[in-house]
Amino acid sequence: MAATEAVKKAIWLKGLVAELSLVQLELIIRCDRQSVIHLIKNQRFHEHTKHIDVIFHFIRDVIEDGDIKVEKVITDNNVADMLTKTVLLAKFAHYKDLAGIGGKKVMHQLIDKEEPNDQDPSGSQTKKCINQIFDEMFEDQVRRGKENRSGHEIKEGKKVMHQLIDKKETNDQDPSGSQTKKCINQIFDEMFEDLDNSSIKSCIIFKVNVRLRESNPDAYTPKMVSIGPYHKKNPQLGPMEKYKLLYLQRLRKEGLDVKSCITYLEHLKEEALKCYDDIEDLDTDGSHEFCKMLLLDGCFVVEFIRECSEIYPKGEEKIISFVDYKYNQILRDLLLLENQLPFFILDWLHLITMQDDDELSLEELSITMFSRVVNLGYILTCDEYHLKRCRIYASDMKHLLQVVHGVSCQRNFKICSNDDIKWNKVMPNATELSEAGVSFAKVSNMTSLFDIKFENGLMTMPSLHVVDSTEILLRNLIAYEQQSIDLEYLYFSDYATFMDHLINSNKDVKLLRRKGIIKSWIGDDKEVARIFNKMRNGVRSYSTFYYHEQYTSISAL
Known part of the structure; x- marks a missing residue:
């Protein structure tokens, strides 16, 4: 027709x-x-x-x-297509050539105009402007997707068009094409300007990666208080801002000079910024927003820890008491990887606000506070000698979560090799091991959560108290290990891997519970099994796997 x-x-x-x-x-x-x-x-x-x-x-x-x-x-030479269909710009120019009404020659004259002027002698601004125009045209084509053209075809067209625009055509003014290259180099120079490899290495407060987060996002998200920049703009955490101001107001009454603090924090700002991943939507220039956040959040953390150790002004009441419903939620939020301040900021605020020279160090106060609520069994045995020994490593403290990690692990020297070989072994579950003649027993004198041994058919394990906060704490400690680059042993990651192999179902939990190895306060055995089976999602173990010997012995059965 x-x-x-x-x-x-x-x-x-x-x-x-x-x-x-x-x-x-x-x-x-x-x-x-x-x-x-x-x-x-x-x-x-x-x-x-x-x-x-x-x-x-x-x-x-x-x-x-x-x-x-x-x-x-043939379709490629069907000139009528440029009037009846949406076509790529490069193909449109080709059709114009076939029709004898301009095309590439006209386009090149427009793009590579060789009429220099005083403001733009190389014509680079003209090229850049036209590039932007064509970019907008291509993006519009992608959005509309007319005639069932795929985004891939349009992107290919865009690539061709940029090759057309940035084509190196030698001429008397620029025989080497250096002006075109200069324009491209300037664009990438602007992108490289703020890129600092050292900031990647110095990052210690990470955003939890997607693979770890996807199985339980709530385990990494604060519910009561935002500490640091990552969750600062969460409106649900807004009500706690007044408590931060109350703590700061109390410190001001005791002599804290807020203006001097902000001035000093400005000197620490660059070092503090490097401790975080990319911080979006936070004004870090000119308005002191970042430094005000460090001061408010830091004073809140320091004073809350002091109150937990019964250190607060005489004649005054605690701002947040033990019986307050917010107390346990705050403790939970202070141990989230994404909800941290650099420890050197907290330590400085603690030192300048001390009213008693005999007051314990911040790391000692922190360990004492968390030992009351972290029901993993290992911190509960911290004695005065252990606390004093922690002071030796105060300079290595990164944040509060790392403090808990540090006192939980027997040793963790900085990594001395680049061995990135993954550990990928299998092991029978507890029920299968029991059927094969393996016996289970609880460690009598527990010194570490990781003190698991297998000798002569007997597996001895420390007791684990599973409460509401257990999964959250373990997940955040694992996330810290998985994203750190200076740890030799990934204790919690390897423990989670070992337990995931040992527990496949509620039957395995029941067996371990009867032996006193697991003490559950969260309900049925299926829920405990679910925690360990999902916790390992996204967790990687390496050749330094902590339970290598146990796996080898079990494999020999």
Whole structure:
């Protein structure tokens, strides 16, 4: 039908040309559909053509008389497409060339205009502007997706167009194409400007990666108070801001100079910023927002820890007491990886606000506070000697979560090799081991959560108290290990891997519970099994796997 309309117009144009006394021996109609050409030349009736009205069949007579000739044209050379379809800009220029109405030559004259001026002698700004125009056109095509064109085709077109625009055409003014290269280099120089490899290495307060987060996002998200920049703009945590101000107000009454603090924090700001991953939507220039956050959040943490150790001004009440419903939630939030301040900020605020020279150090106060609420069994045995020994490593403290991690682990020297070989072994679960003759027993004198041994068919393990906060604490300690680059042993990650192999179902939990190895306060055994089976998602173990010997001994059974 479309071909018939084209022929009708062709006949009219042929008549017009004849009236102008011009001779045209043969008129050619080009069609990109081979099936249409066959249909025009074939007089047979076909069931697929019964919907075509008889009036459209006159084209066959015209073709048979030889007045007009129909030829096949490949799609790439079908000039009519630029008027009837949405096409890529590069193809549009090609069609214009075929039609003899401009095309690449005109476009190059527009893009690579060689008329220098005082403000832009190289024409680089003109090129940049046109690049932006075409980028907007391509993005619009991607959004609309007309004629079922895929985003891939449009991106390819964009790539071709940039090659066309940035094509190195030598000329008298710029024989080497250096101006074009300079423009591109300037763009990337701006991108590289704020890139600092040292900031990547010094990051200690991470955003939890997607693989760890996806199985339980709530385990890494504060519910009561925001500490640091990552969750600062969460409106649900807004009510706690007034408590931060109350703690700061109390410190001001005791002599804290807020202005001097902000001034000093400005000197520490760059070092503090490097402790975080990319911080979005936080004004760190000019308005002191980042430093005000460090002061408010830091004073809140320091004073809250002091109150937990019964250190607060005489004659005043605690701002947040033990019986307050917020207390346990705050303790939970202070042990989240994404909810931390650099320890050197907290330690400095603690030192300048001390009212008693005999007051314990901040790391000792922190360990004492968390030992009351972290029900993993290992901190509960911390004695005065252990606390004093922690002071030796105060300079290595990174944040509160790392303090808990440090006193939980027997040793953790800085990594001394780049061995990145993954540990990928399998082990029978507790039920299968029991059926194979292995016995289980609880460690009598527990010194560490990780003190698991297997000798002569007997597996001894420390007791683990599973409470509401257990999964959250373990997950955040694991996230810290998985994203740190300076740890030799990943104690909690390897413990989670070992327990995931040991526990496959509620039957395994029941067996360990009867032996006193697991003490659950959260409900049925299925829930405990679920915690350990999901906790290991996204966790990687390496060749330094802490339970290598135990695996080897069990494999020898």
